[in-house]
Amino acid sequence: MDKTVLTLSRSPNYLLFCQHDLSRRTKQVGPTLFTILWSTTASAVSGGVQTAIFPEGLDYISSVVSGMELDFSEPQIGMSYDCYDELGILDYNLNIPIDDLEITLSENRINIRVEFGTIYGENMVAYGKDENWLDACIEFETDVNYISVTDSVFEVSLLPIIENGDIELEVMGEPSYTGEIDIDIGWIPDDLILFFWGETIFETIGQTSKSMITELFSEYWSASLLSAQLDEFDVSVGLGDIDTTATSIAVGGDMMVQWTGEPTCQTEEYTGGFGRQTQIDFGNGYESAIGLGATEAEVNKLFVGLWEDGYLCFTEDRMELLWDQLEGLFDPSVGGIQASAVFLAPPLIDMRPDDSEVSMDGVEIQITGVVDGYLVELAYAKISATAELSLALDTSITSLTMSLHELDLTVDELRAEHLLSSQEGAEDYLVGFMEGWLSTWVASEFDDVILFATQFYTFDTYVRVQDVIWGDAEMKTFIKLYDENDPAVDKVPPETNVSLSTLSNDAKSASFDVTVTDDREDPIAISWSLDEQTWSSWTVTDTVELSGLMDGEHTLLVKSRDSWLNEDQTPASITFEIIPVVETTEPSNCACSVTPANRRTGMFWGALLAVAAIVRRKR
Numbered sequence: 001m002d003k004t005v006l007t008l009s010r011s012p013n014y015l016l017f018c019q020h021d022l023s024r025r026t027k028q029v030g031p032t033l034f035t036i037l038w039s040t041t042a043s044a045v046s047g048g049v050q051t052a053i054f055p056e057g058l059d060y061i062s063s064v065v066s067g068m069e070l071d072f073s074e075p076q077i078g079m080s081y082d083c084y085d086e087l088g089i090l091d092y093n094l095n096i097p098i099d100d101l102e103i104t105l106s107e108n109r110i111n112i113r114v115e116f117g118t119i120y121g122e123n124m125v126a127y128g129k130d131e132n133w134l135d136a137c138i139e140f141e142t143d144v145n146y147i148s149v150t151d152s153v154f155e156v157s158l159l160p161i162i163e164n165g166d167i168e169l170e171v172m173g174e175p176s177y178t179g180e181i182d183i184d185i186g187w188i189p190d191d192l193i194l195f196f197w198g199e200t201i202f203e204t205i206g207q208t209s210k211s212m213i214t215e216l217f218s219e220y221w222s223a224s225l226l227s228a229q230l231d232e233f234d235v236s237v238g239l240g241d242i243d244t245t246a247t248s249i250a251v252g253g254d255m256m257v258q259w260t261g262e263p264t265c266q267t268e269e270y271t272g273g274f275g276r277q278t279q280i281d282f283g284n285g286y287e288s289a290i291g292l293g294a295t296e297a298e299v300n301k302l303f304v305g306l307w308e309d310g311y312l313c314f315t316e317d318r319m320e321l322l323w324d325q326l327e328g329l330f331d332p333s334v335g336g337i338q339a340s341a342v343f344l345a346p347p348l349i350d351m352r353p354d355d356s357e358v359s360m361d362g363v364e365i366q367i368t369g370v371v372d373g374y375l376v377e378l379a380y381a382k383i384s385a386t387a388e389l390s391l392a393l394d395t396s397i398t399s400l401t402m403s404l405h406e407l408d409l410t411v412d413e414l415r416a417e418h419l420l421s422s423q424e425g426a427e428d429y430l431v432g433f434m435e436g437w438l439s440t441w442v443a444s445e446f447d448d449v450i451l452f453a454t455q456f457y458t459f460d461t462y463v464r465v466q467d468v469i470w471g472d473a474e475m476k477t478f479i480k481l482y483d484e485n486d487p488a489v490d491k492v493p494p495e496t497n498v499s500l501s502t503l504s505n506d507a508k509s510a511s512f513d514v515t516v517t518d519d520r521e522d523p524i525a526i527s528w529s530l531d532e533q534t535w536s537s538w539t540v541t542d543t544v545e546l547s548g549l550m551d552g553e554h555t556l557l558v559k560s561r562d563s564w565l566n567e568d569q570t571p572a573s574i575t576f577e578i579i580p581v582v583e584t585t586e587p588s589n590c591a592c593s594v595t596p597a598n599r600r601t602g603m604f605w606g607a608l609l610a611v612a613a614i615v616r617r618k619r
Helices: 056-065 190-221 297-306 323-327 424-444 596-618
Strands: 003-006 024-026 049-052 071-083 085-104 109-116 121-128 140-163 166-186 229-232 233-244 247-261 288-294 333-342 348-349 356-371 374-394 399-416 449-453 455-458 459-471 472-482 495-504 509-517 524-530 543-546 552-562 570-579
Touching: 049 570, 056 085, 056 472, 071 190, 109 166, 109 190, 109 543, 121 190, 121 297, 121 495, 140 190, 166 190, 166 233, 247 297, 297 348, 323 459, 323 495, 374 459, 495 552, 495 570, 509 570, 524 543, 543 552
Parallel strands: none
Antiparallel strands: 003 166, 024 166, 049 247, 049 288, 071 085, 085 109, 085 121, 109 140, 121 140, 140 166, 229 233, 233 247, 288 472, 333 356, 348 356, 356 374, 374 399, 399 449, 455 459, 459 472, 495 509, 509 543, 524 552, 552 570
């Protein structure tokens, strides 16, 4: 049985090949395998969301890939060649180990160099088919015991483009592949067939290498990586353009955020401006692997989208007003008091390097009630406000959050009827109440609002945000990459315990203490579920407060999660019971009765003190 060593050599005008002893050559993977781009250009990226990958990110990808093994197998490959109707190999297989992957950047291109270990395949069958008995091609079938390729290097320059919203890589010029093939084969009719197999093996290695590199970029950097579902919001990103320089690969696109809740009002389509749209400057990357940024216009589009979705409409179930306090303000004959609030225009943000400001131009607050059987307007106010905006990395919930503070409120318009005229300053109190509600609403609705998660897991890699920087009309985040075997990665989930703290049958309420043990000093968030209902949002607290409970037995489940998103898979459980309260008749000699008027007066002054505290805190 012959053992054949094949090395391909190229002369200026023809290929010279023979068995056993041939000069070494560089195999050029030809146009039959790749699309060749002889000249290309790229422009600076645009879009509301812009990302960049830096050399540290490319080095990380190289370190992960170096040492990998790729396996290629096909039951049969074959094609017509020379005078043969079909030349091919059955049970075609190759194991392709990658010793080293080097990725470098230059203008408009990504340069790839792959050094392989010994590429090996075995137990194949080579065949040739030809129905023409008059030519020199002889039908045959013979065993291929093994194919071995050594000293192999693949080099290619790639142009990244955006295709159907994701990154694709196209070849620039002609990739090159060098290597020496050792084939242990039973018998072949001539050296032409041996050369054909060499071409086939080289093309397999080149195609597999390109597919591997393309998949790497798709895994580490795709539109799906920037998309998520956060509580009641669907976030998605569509990639638009891409640019490569010697220091980074930049990608631009647009973000879409949709509120999935049910709107309680209808808004008109917004026709105003969104602010500035800039090309984001990520600098030198600040030793990060990836940069992610959003422009002022894109963030404002987010606010506008939520406004158009009806998220900024607040009816009774979202106002959480203290109705008894309002009853102390209006005439006792008024019943069915309710309140609502609607943003007449979306909030807009002005981004600056040191601080950013949000303006809320027109918030309508309306209070209605029933008088003589008719629903009437009791009070109406139009309020404008500005506030400072801040961003923070909340490691406890592994998210980038946004908060508003330093509110400056102005009442632009006020109408009020059915106020208790005997109460001096009632109108001022109403203004203070509405301003106080808006302050409270902002504190609750825009306190640590989750913009996006700051950790992903993809391709055996943890992707974590390490810093957030404000710029002029831009917001930038910088991301580190961690291999799953990195000692910094936490893989141990915390353990959760819950105990009953207080229980009130009268108030139909209960509170619980939550304790969590973990293997590290790591921020912890918890989530809970009552009676197998929907789990709550992740929050940082060590207590669970429940109110409005029905009589009977209840079961509370509580689970915890650390900043590496390790979640307790065995939630703590506690069962408790609310016992019905039997009402008793008040003794006739009780001196604790309160007249309705006194009750309303007490509520009024209690409310006034509460609003005063809010205004004082605001100032």
